[in-house]
Amino acid sequence: MEKYTKSRAVLLAAGVLLAAAGSIASSAHAQGFTDVTASPTGLNERFLRNGTFIPINNLQRVSEGSGRLTQQDVTSLLGSPNDPSSTERGNNWLYNVNLPLQGEDYLVCQYRVSFSQQVVMSSDWRRPQCSRLFAELSQPQALSFSADLLFGFDSYAISSQGRRELQQATQEATARLRTPSILVTGHTDRIGSAEYNMRLSQQRAQAVADALVQGGVSPQHINYVGRGENEPLVSCQNISGAALKECLAPNRRVEILLQESI
Structure with a gap:
C-alpha cells in the first residue's frame, strides 16, 4: 500500500x-x-x-x-x-x-x-x-448537465462550449477526491423510439466519459451507462410539436455521480 x-x-x-x-x-x-x-x-x-x-x-x-x-x-x-x-x-x-x-x-x-x-x-x-x-x-457529489448544452440536436458529439463546462465542473468536484469513483449516466426524452433513445443515451454517456479521460481522469475510475427515456424528470402530457420538445428538455441530460472510492 x-x-x-x-x-x-x-x-x-x-x-x-x-x-x-x-x-x-x-x-x-x-x-x-x-x-x-x-x-x-x-x-x-x-x-x-x-x-x-x-x-x-x-x-x-x-x-x-x-x-x-x-x-x-x-x-x-x-x-x-x-x-x-x-x-x-x-x-x-x-x-x-x-x-x-x-x-x-x-x-x-x-x-x-x-x-x-x-x-x-x-x-x-x-x-x-x-x-x-x-x-x-x-457523501456522493451529483452533477447534472443539459444534453442541449453538451450536444447538438440528435448528436452525441460534445460541443466546444459543452466540453469547457464539463471540464470546469468536474475538476472542481474532484479536487478533494484522491481516488474518485465516477458514474456517468445518459438520459433522453421520449421523442422517437425507445430503442433509438437507449442507444443515443449510451453514446452520449460514453462521449462524456471519454471527455473526462481526455481531461486527465483515469479510465479505470469511470463507468458509464445509458438509461434512454426510462427515468424522466417531467412528463409533459397533452403537449405536442415544438412545445413538447421544449417541455421535455429537463429529461435530456447527462448526470455524473462522484465519490471517493478508497
Whole structure:
C-alpha cells in the first residue's frame, strides 16, 4: 500500500496527545480510547501513527452494520485491527485509517469498532474532525448537465462550449477526491423510439466519459451507462410539436455521480 509523508500536526489530529494537552482527553469523541503521553520535546518516530487506506464504501458498510455484521465480516471489509491486543480483548477493535485530503495529503484517524457476542454494536472515530471528514467523503457529489448544452440536436458529439463546462465542473468536484469513483449516466426524452433513445443515451454517456479521460481522469475510475427515456424528470402530457420538445428538455441530460472510492 502506498504511503505518504505526513506532518506531526497530522499526528496530533489523529489522537496522540501531548501531556500539556491532557484536557483534550476528556472529549466525548476520545472516550474509551487509550491515550499516549509524552513531553512536548519527547516525540520521536515511534509516535508517528501509520494508517491504512481503506475503501470508503467498506467503512460505510461497517458504520451501517450495527446488529448485523460479524467480526469475520469486519475483517473482510477492513482487514485485521492495527492494535495487536484488539483480537485478544474481542470487543473493541482499533484501526488507523488514512482519510484523504486534497491532493496527496491525508489525515490519519483512529477508528473503533465495538462488538457484543462477536456482532458489531457500534463504530466511531476518535476525533470529531475525522468524523466530519468521513461524512464528507461518504457523501456522493451529483452533477447534472443539459444534453442541449453538451450536444447538438440528435448528436452525441460534445460541443466546444459543452466540453469547457464539463471540464470546469468536474475538476472542481474532484479536487478533494484522491481516488474518485465516477458514474456517468445518459438520459433522453421520449421523442422517437425507445430503442433509438437507449442507444443515443449510451453514446452520449460514453462521449462524456471519454471527455473526462481526455481531461486527465483515469479510465479505470469511470463507468458509464445509458438509461434512454426510462427515468424522466417531467412528463409533459397533452403537449405536442415544438412545445413538447421544449417541455421535455429537463429529461435530456447527462448526470455524473462522484465519490471517493478508497
